[in-house]
Amino acid sequence: MTEKIRLGISSCLLGEQVRYDRSHKRDHFLTDTLGQFVEWVPVCPEVEYGLPVPREAMRLTGTPENPRLVTRKTRIDHTEGMQKWARKRLAELEKMDLCGFVFKGRSPSSGMAGVKVYSESGIPSKKGRGIFARAFMDYFPFMPVEDDGRMHDPRLRENFMERIFVYKRWKNFLSNGAAAGDLVSFHTDHKYLIMAHSPNHLSILGKIVANAKQYRRSDLFKEYFRHMIEGLRLEATVKKNVNVLTHMLGYFREVLTPDEKKELLEIIGNYHKGLVPLILPVTLIQHYVRKYEEPYLKRQYYLHPHPLELMLRNHV
Secondary structure, three states, X not given: OOOOXXXXXXXXXXXXXXXXXXXXXXXXXXXXXHHHOEEEEEEOHHHHHOOOOOOOOEEEEEOOOOEEEEXXXXXXXXXXXXXXXXXXXXXXXXXXXXXXXEEOOOOOOOOOOOEEEEOOOOOEXXXXXXXXXXXXXHHOOOOOEEEOOHHHOHHHHHHHHHHHHHHHHHHHHHHOOOOOOHHHHHHHHOHHHHHHXXXXXXXXXXXXXXXXXXXXXXXXXXXXXXXXXXXXXXXXXXXXXXXXHHHHHHHHOOOOOHHHHHHHHHHHHHHHOOOOOOHHHHHHHHHHHHHOXXXXXXXXXXXXXXXXXXXXXXXX
16 A cells, blocks of 8 residues: 555644643654654644634533533633534545544543543543544544554554554445455455454454345445454454464465474464564564465465554564
């Protein structure tokens, strides 16, 4: 994939001084590393809604299910105004071919989870979601989203990156006029990637593909996509990765020398014990795929789900 993926992002994470106190929250992984491979679409709900910089800080009040966005001191309620602006902005973003969004964590407008919501007694509950983030996630229920805080967790970061690249490949798949029969190829390419997240969803998706003729084309793709995204949201644990690596090992049982097989089993075992990162067994399997010209594994996105330069599997 040579074209850049387009992602939405809270403007302050790019270094724009749009926060209430005229500061920013520039994230160097997002700007310097990931920025090489994506085109950012910055969004600052509060400024685009019409509030100045600097401005009075705001917070969520009421209940997590139906919070209000109010200024801290003057108690001005901006909920309806922000929601009205969000509906217009989301319609614009829908036309921009986004494949994901990185929100500013804990923000009353942009936090996707864990935002403080203050009750009438003043006691906060960390179960809220920012007004714009909530509207975005309701409008784009299957689009990959994350926040800057969670992106510092290596496993959550890798999961997010896998999902945005799968999301982009799926959009390309549909835009190229895919027929029902083409779904077999897409599913095959992503088999082990899906297995690493959810063997159960892989089984469900396999049945959908096998019974493709029973669906109308549009229903087939919607059903497949929904279950695929649900499965990929689940964490690819060490145990599930070992399961995938062991399955891949089976393709080489007749060609590996005893020393090669021993080395691969040792590295998989060391990964299982937490002694080495995932990149080591994956790199060795990639080596054997090239050496022994294994065609089925060569097409598996599990072995190259995102650019190597991101070094995401060096830390999981």
